[in-house]
Amino acid sequence: MKQANKQLNKFTILFLVLLCFFSCKKEVEKKPLVDDGSIRYQLFQLEKFGWKSKVHSQKVDDINFTATEVPIQYYLLKDQGNEDLFNIDSLYQENKTERVLEFTFEQEDEDDLLKDKFTSLSYEEGVKYMSFSLDKDFYVVTSKNDTIQCSGVSYERNFKVAPFQKVLLFFSGIDPKEKIQLIYNDKLFKKGTLKFQFKDTYTEILL
Template sequence: MKVFRRLAFTFFILLLVSCKKDENKNQDSEIRDRYFNLEKIGWKSRSYTQVVDDIGFTAIEVPVQYFLLKSQGIENLHHIDSLYEENKTERVIEFTFQHDEEKDLLDQEFTGLNYTDAVKYMSFGLDKDFYVVTSKRDTIRCSGANYERSYKVAPLQKVLLFFSGIDPNDKIQLIYDDHLFRKGTLKFKFKDPFTPLAL
């Protein structure tokens, strides 16, 4: 009788382990499908552009998953999934400035500053000009900005803006109080959060 119980218990444990492996395989497949869908749409939401006096201001929301996969790789998607769960209230917006005739916007004719001071402002002061208003009417200040220097090679200036504490289901509106080019206040309304594809 004891042998039968041991055999039944061993069989039961093997059955549980087998089911757990199938469950992990299904979860892994589901996560891969979600990331594939994000990649298929180009990793970015729609591009919102406003042109004021020959300068194009473009805002694009980039999902957090893109940066996690870029830094961590695709080997351990469960790890990426858990990192996303910890950071899902973060928002990243790619913001670009470009002149219609591809002139360097950091020249004094556009900013009123010498070139070095304009670069310093882009690097260290630009984050104070941005904030987000959520669909719940909360105002979230930019928590950081990363200016990607082009060294006069590319015809545009790009900055990544970081915002924290935003519900992933919230629709947001980016507000830019332009102190560098003195073009006033620009508003960019993001209509579609990434929730349907989020992990």
């Protein structure tokens, strides 16, 4: 009798294990497969465009000023990698009102623009201005006529290796569908006020 009860208990346990297994299997089968294809395609579209908007350039005397918008997805991928695109998408949704503009200064003969003959400052003071004061010279006007001040500048020092000076300009609180105009009041090289109209946006391929 005891042997029979043991056998019954074994069958009962086995039955419960199998029942649990098949229940879990059904749950897995019911759960839709997660597909990041649409996100991957949208990122591919941005990459196809070279990750940047059209280049907007103006030349005043012997200096070329160039402004380019860079989608923030580029920096998210650069920082986070592309293993978890859903995380990239989530981070983008949290930060989609941020704008990053790349701005370069280049002298036509590839001379170093931070020399005192261009800025009337010492080289060290020119570097400090690029690093800590340049943000006050930039702002953005949206298509709704809102004025957005530059929230920060990242100066990419090239230590005289490249023939240009480059900064990244950061702006916050801008609808991703908004077209913008960048205004630069040049106090460093004293070339006046320059305007760069960004007519293209990434609204069709935003995440």
